[in-house]
Amino acid sequence: GLKNFDKVTSNSVLPKYPQVEWKKAKGLRDIISHHYFDVNAEAIFKVCKDHIHNLGETIKKIIDEI
Incomplete structure (x- = not known):
């Protein structure tokens, strides 16, 4: 993932x-992967709704530029 x-x-x-707030993105991945019983589904939905489009567009730019 992002860390690698x-x-x-x-x-x-x-x-x-x-x-993109990369540190927060990495942290969210760790929370979802390792602390899934503590995950607040509404908070995850809000993060996805508010940030996934920007993250996807930024990743496309990175791929195009490397």
């Missing part, structure tokens, strides 16, 4: 795209 991508790119790519 950041590692193999020596932390040089994601900082170029500050429109």
Whole structure:
């Protein structure tokens, strides 16, 4: 995921795209993966509704540029 991508790119790519809160995205992934009993479904839905489009567009830009 994001942590591995950041590692193999020596932390040089994601900082170029500050429109995404990468630290929070990585943290959310960890919460969903490891603390799923504590996940608030409404909060996850809000994050998806508010941020997934921007994340997808940014990932497309990264792919096009590398």
